[in-house]
Amino acid sequence: MALKNVIVAGASGTIGTPIVAALLAAGQFNVSALSRPDSKSTFPEGVTVKRADLSSRTSLTEALHGQDVVICTLNDEAAQLQGELVEAAYEAGVERYMPNEWAGHDMNVEGTPMEEVYEGKRAILRLLDEKVRLAEKDGRGFAWTGLNTGVFFDWALQTSFLDISLPPAHSAKIWDSGTAQFSATTLSTVGRAVVSILTTASGQTRNKLIEIESFSVSQNEIVAALEKVTGQKWKLEKTSMEEQLGTAGANLEQGKFLEAFYVWVRAWVFSGNEGAKLMKAEEGNKLLGVGGESIEEVVGRVVRGEKV
Ligand SMILES: NC(=O)c1ccc[n+]([C@@H]2O[C@H](COP(=O)([O-])OP(=O)(O)OC[C@H]3O[C@@H](n4cnc5c(N)ncnc54)[C@H](OP(=O)(O)O)[C@@H]3O)[C@@H](O)[C@H]2O)c1
Known part of the structure; x- marks a missing residue:
């Protein structure tokens, strides 16, 4: 029925x-x-x-x-x-x-x-x-x-959830090498x-x-797409998984659970582990008729404030 x-x-x-x-x-x-x-x-x-x-x-x-x-x-x-x-x-x-x-x-x-x-x-x-x-x-x-x-991609860009900020900030905090792939939709x-x-x-x-996923992507690839779409350079700061997990531990000790939780979610996203990159997404995309979007096109729409 x-x-x-x-x-x-x-x-x-x-x-x-x-x-x-x-x-x-x-x-x-x-x-x-x-x-x-x-x-x-x-x-x-x-x-x-x-x-x-x-x-x-x-x-x-x-x-x-x-x-x-x-x-x-x-x-x-x-x-x-x-x-x-x-x-x-x-x-x-x-x-x-x-x-x-x-x-x-x-x-x-x-x-x-x-x-x-x-x-x-x-x-x-x-x-x-x-x-x-x-x-x-x-x-x-x-x-x-x-x-x-995976990560809600447009939401994550709009809220700087991935430690990457849109104009006018033009800045990003890159975790380790910035190359860990993760699924985003x-x-x-x-x-x-x-x-x-x-x-x-x-x-x-x-x-x-x-x-499912719209695409899999890394922090470096998102910054590259932003720089290409805007023609501007992003200010990059480096951080490490170890440093971030230390910050989360300190937050937890001070009773700031939610702040620690968001760091742990980012740590999972940037871990490069299976699971952050959804291994069955291709199968799910095919079944549901979704996916295959272009990172640059979506990034461009988010930057211009257009409907994604
Ligand atoms: N993959 C990602 O990147 C990502 C990002 C964000 C969220 N999520 C997940 O998506 C799910 C939904 O999260 P969301 O961010 O969409 O939720 P949200 O916008 O914060 O809240 C959704 C709704 O929950 C209801 N609600 C019930 N009790 C509440 C309370 N005590 N405080 C606040 N709201 C309450 C409210 O509806 P009413 O006012 O109508 O009652 C509210 O509009 C969660 O599982 C979250 O982990 C995933």
């Missing part, structure tokens, strides 16, 4: 917004937003807003009633309550659940607590697998699909991939983590 009624939890967020835009543009879904009762978030025309308390299963089940698909794009703090959302989705009769993946699944950096942080994501997949087995016993349909995208490509998962590839993506 076609997946038609889709609700997005966190629909006004960094990744919720482009997913909702792609669902609306596809013109074949009834799109709803699951939002907190006291949220000030706003949503585009055509989106039905359902309010629920993320810590109350009753409230969530009521809000999810009649939905075929739940897409979780909650912020990382709220996503710690994702177990309740999965339980409520199953109780409400939802057929497909997309968990809070949206980067990489095993973002482990040796000597940091990242392993513990990402245990939460693994626990959600185990819970979803349990629900799949229960659904088979109950003779009903239920499946999940996780989407791993534009926000609009993530949105189009979600639409494919719910339509043309709904069968092939059941109970799987799917990887």
